[in-house]
Amino acid sequence: MNAAAGGKGLRILASVSPGEVRVVLLSGDELREAWVERPARPDGVGDVHRARVSALAPAMAGAFLALEGGETGFLPDGEMPGKRGGLSEGQGVLVRVSRAAQGGKGPRLTARLSAAEAALGPAEGPPKLLAQGPEAALRLARALPTAPVVTDGPALAARLRAALGEGRVVLSHQPVFDAALDGEFAALAEPEVPLPGGGRLLIHPTPALTAIDVDAGPVAGQDRAAQQRFNLLAVAESARQVRLRRLAGGILLDLAGLSVKQRAAYAEPLGKALARDGLAQLLGLGPLGLFEIRRQRVHPPLHEVLAGPLTPGLAALRQAVREDAAVPGRRLALRVAPVVLAALQGLPGALAEAEAAMTRKLTLRPDPSLPLAGWTIEEMPHGG
The missing domain is CATH 2.40.50.140 (Nucleic acid-binding proteins)
Known part of the structure; x- marks a missing residue:
């Protein structure tokens, strides 16, 4: 983590970029909560x-x-x-x-x-x-009154200081998310979660329910003690991912390589891990050997917020602003798929915020050859 994110204990970091605010709760260097807000399209909770x-x-x-x-x-x-x-x-x-x-x-x-x-x-x-209801950084700060708040957004810092007091909010002049935290945050949109020592979680939301499959990988061929340690890790990480991703509704968890009778031993550790999340409840172990979990929906799950072409478009804008700040005065062009450009143009304020943050106007170029998640930033020649 960078200097703004360093230290131990609970910390709230709020990263502000064109069209978007990303907020995390960290315990030491462990990610506890993650939020993505598009101020032009608030979810309305608390209004x-x-x-x-x-x-x-x-x-x-x-x-x-x-x-x-x-x-x-x-x-x-x-x-x-x-x-x-x-x-x-x-x-x-x-x-x-x-x-x-x-x-x-x-x-x-x-x-x-x-x-x-x-x-x-x-x-x-x-x-x-x-x-309007409180934004994510303010909700977290009120729920955790001793946690410091660090943000790289001057306007957000001013709003938070007005609500929380001057001494609790730090305005960073460097991005509060470094490359490692950016990567960990982006991984929350992916269906695969690697587990220590091998194996992985596969998370598949559907409109009706979410399935979490534990793949033991190389651990499957090891002794029973190794498999037990692996499944305990998988149980803890599954509960963590449920909360981080704000999965909601019915959730089915399929552990790896165990009979239905053997799986029953993991009900207690799973229940304890889920108890840290006030919205989640373990309903029990079903006849197919799947743990059944129900989590109350309040805010939209992360996979709904991050779905579609707007997310890669805002990531591209964020990177363009950072590259301009690193070497000011260059003329930069952003190439994105046409559907991504249309999504950026359809989000009120995003392109204007990027232009205001950069030393020179960003040229936008639709490129049908690029995939949805693909984009490039190019330096334009002088006079070009």
């Missing part, structure tokens, strides 16, 4: 809205509420303070987003607000966003 009841849904034990911008959220009866029910169509309600939208469904809402949230405005009136 406080003045909403209007658009339809009652007694069969679903709740109501659909219209939010500003035409979005519709769902308010369960159990999330109304006091006596359940009692809503009527057209009624105004103050609500907070408790779970991000998913799969074409709108966000989940709650009307159980703090006094400060309830004072943000009257319930009656047209739907309106009254306050």
Whole structure:
């Protein structure tokens, strides 16, 4: 880790780049949490809205509420303070987003607000966003009041200092993510997780569930004690990856090379590893020998955030800004696939932020020969 990330204990690092903020929680040099936020497209969790009841849904034990911008959220009866029910169509309600939208469904809402949230405005009136939820760095800082916060974004540092106090937030003049942390962060988008001593986890999210397969590799041919040590490592790393990637819904874990009876011995260590994550619960060992885990969804899983052409485009912009800072004054051109360029152009503010951060305007060149994740940065000749 670089100097900004050095030391022991819990630390929060927030890396700001065009169109994106990446935040990590480190314990020593171990990655504990990882967040990717695109400020132009927030997930909405924690937002406080003045909403209007658009339809009652007694069969679903709740109501659909219209939010500003035409979005519709769902308010369960159990999330109304006091006596359940009692809503009527057209009624105004103050609500907070408790779970991000998913799969074409709108966000989940709650009307159980703090006094400060309830004072943000009257319930009656047209739907309106009254306050945005806290960004990841602030959420982590509030949850961990002794952890220092280091960021390379001046505007973010100013917002955090206003909320947390001057002494707790450090503004770094160097990128807070070094190459090692960049690589570890990027690996969270990959399906394969290497395990110490050989073997790997294979993580495959689907719309219905996530499958985690433990591949023992060279350990499979070793003695039973080696296999036991390997599976204990696999159990701990599986629980860590579930939290890091914010996997949600049903999760099936398939350990390596064990009978169903032998696998039962790993229920206790798996349950303990998952207990560190307040959103995860071990349901048990199924008849097929698969551990069944359920994790509550609040924010979108990382694989949803990182899917598509925008992620490689923002990585390319980030690298272009770094190369300009290393040798200012050069004329740089960025070649990306056309679909990646379109994604960058469709994200409000990203290209303008890159231009503002560079000493000379970045030339963008669509290149149909490049794959989705491929891009190149070239130095243009003077006068070219």
